[in-house]
Amino acid sequence: MRANAMCMACLISKQDQKIRQFTDEDKKAEYMHKVVEILYRHGQTECTPLMAEELNRLSEEYWGMLQDFGPVKRQYNSLLLERESELERRIREKEDPLWECIHYVCAGNYIDFSAVENVNEETFDQLLQRAGQEKVPEQEYRAFCGDLESARKLVYLPDNCGEIVLDKIFIRLIKEVYPHLDITVILRGRDVLNDATMEDAQEVGLTELVPCVGNGNGAPGTVLKRLSPEAEELLRSADIILSKGQGNFESLYGEGLNPYYFFLCKCPLFVQRFGMERFKTVFSREERISFA
Numbered sequence: 638m639r640a641n642a643m644c645m646a647c648l649i650s651k652q653d654q655k656i657r658q659f660t661d662e663d664k665k666a667e668y669m670h671k672v673v674e675i676l677y678r679h680g681q682t683e684c685t686p687l688m689a690e691e692l693n694r695l696s697e698e699y700w701g702m703l704q705d706f707g708p709v710k711r712q713y714n715s716l717l718l719e720r721e722s723e724l725e726r727r728i729r730e731k732e733d734p735l736w737e738c739i740h741y742v743c744a745g746n747y748i749d750f751s752a753v754e755n756v757n758e759e760t761f762d763q764l765l766q767r768a769g770q771e772k773v774p775e776q777e778y779r780a781f782c783g784d785l786e787s788a789r790k791l792v793y794l795p796d797n798c799g800e801i802v803l804d805k806i807f808i809r810l811i812k813e814v815y816p817h818l819d820i821t822v823i824l825r826g827r828d829v830l831n832d833a834t835m836e837d838a839q840e841v842g843l844t845e846l847v848p849c850v851g852n853g854n855g856a857p858g859t860v861l862k863r864l865s866p867e868a869e870e871l872l873r874s875a876d877i878i879l880s881k882g883q884g885n886f887e888s889l890y891g892e893g894l895n896p897y898y899f900f901l902c903k904c905p906l907f908v909q910r911f912g913m914e915r916f917k918t919v920f921s922r923e924e925r926i927s928f929a
Contacts, residue, residue, distance in 0.1 A: 638890040640685040643906045645676050648688060655696060655703055668699050686858025686888045693829060693855060706798075706831045713748050713799025713831070714840050716758065724765070725806050735810050736778055739899065742807045743918040744768040745800030746882055746901045748831065764901075764916060771918045780922065781897060785811065788876035791820045793847075794859055796882025796900070801833045804881065805843045812847075820847045823868050827855035832884075858888030883907055895923045 640648075652672045656665050675691045696703065717724075724741060731737040744764040785791070791811070795804045808820060822843060825832045838849045853865025859880070861869060872878060878896035880889055886898050899920040902913045911919055912929025 638684050638887050639682060640680055640688060640887075641906070644685040644887075645680055645688075647904070647906075648676065648685065648692060649673070652692060652696070656700065659700070664699070668695070671695055671699075684858065684860065684888045686856040686884050687860045687863065689858075690829070690854065690856035690860070690863070706828065710798035710831050710837060711840070713797075714802065714837060717745070717799045717802035718841060721802050721806065724803070725809075728806065728810075735782075735807075735814055736773065738803075738807045738810055739773050739778070739920060740768040740771045740918065741765065742800070742803045742881070743771065743773075743899050743901055743920065745803040746796060746899075747903070747916065748797045748799040773918060773920045777921055777925065780925075781920075784877050784897075784922075785815045785818065788815075789817065789819060790875045790877075791818050792871055792875040792878045793820060793822045794878065794880045794882075794885050794896075795822060795824060795833045795838075796885060798831045798833050798837050800881075801837055801843060802841050805841060805846060808843075808847055821871055822847055822849040823852050823859070823871060824849060825855065825857075826851035826853040826865065826868075829855040829857050832857055856884075856888065858882075858884035860888045861892055890923060890926075897922050898926070 649672060652669065656668060659665055672692060672695065675688060675695065679688050679691065728734050728737045728741060747761050747764050793804065793808060795801050808822070811818065812820065822838065824838055825834045828834060835849060835851050838844050843849060850867060850871070851865070852859065852868040854860065854863040856863055864872070872894060878894055880886065880896035880898050882900045883903060886900060889896055897920070899918070901916050901918060902908050902911055903915065908915050910928050913919070
């Protein structure tokens with residue numbers, strides 16, 4: 638999905654915020670000119686995650702790594718691991734645990750340090766508490782179950798740290814209900830923001846449940862032209878793709894793969910695009926998505 642004006646304005650604003658701490662005004666001006674060059678070069682044809690990766694490379698070249706997300710990633714991975722048993726118990730006691738789990742998996746998508754300015758445990762707890770009250774369309778869920786029944790290869794695309802524990806519960810339930818499925822998880826190929834990587838998958842025990850691979854790049858999404866050959870082949874040969882988060886939506890929508898998308902509407906663009914309140918759930922296969 639090509640980036641729109643709101644996306645590009647957001648990218649520029651984030652770069653401005655990044656460099657305000659520095660005092661070399663000439664270098665900062667030169668840097669912002671380079672930022673605009675990247676947006677001019679790619680903005681007519683490319684998605685936001687691809688441009689974000691280009692800007693991250695530029696930022697590291699000029700300023701080095703400005704923020705280490707390692708500590709916060711470990712914080713939220715640990716937080717969800719501590720709650721895993723209780724959350725899974727709460728999910729399994731429902732009449733249809735798989736349907737219930739979708740609500741929790743989407744609520745976990747709140748842990749996004751790109752789209753949410755002030756991620757905090759209090760708001761996250763509130764979202765988890767009311768997760769079961771969210772409404773995943775029943776007709777969409779039935780179509781999803783039918784597709785799982787007929788599929789043989791499933792690829793799961795996680796989004797962020799912490800919520801990957803909820804992804805693990807979801808995948809565990811899918812494996813129990815549809816044991817014939819061959820499931821593979823594709824994660825970010827290098828550190829970017831608080832997105833989930835192989836290190837996170839290992840930390841939360843996901844690698845012990847299903848095969849996991851990195852995608853070969855550091856875009857905060859799944860940009861087909863930037864994927865490793867292994868990751869691209871896995872995606873293109875999948876019978877069903879589960880795509881988590883806004884970044885994966887922005888990079889995969891319109892690319893002909895027809896995934897199931899699920900995420901929270903977090904930024905103003907997605908609230909506007911889907912006609913929903915902030916932090917409401919989207920769960921739909923691409924072919925059935927309609928914008929407001």
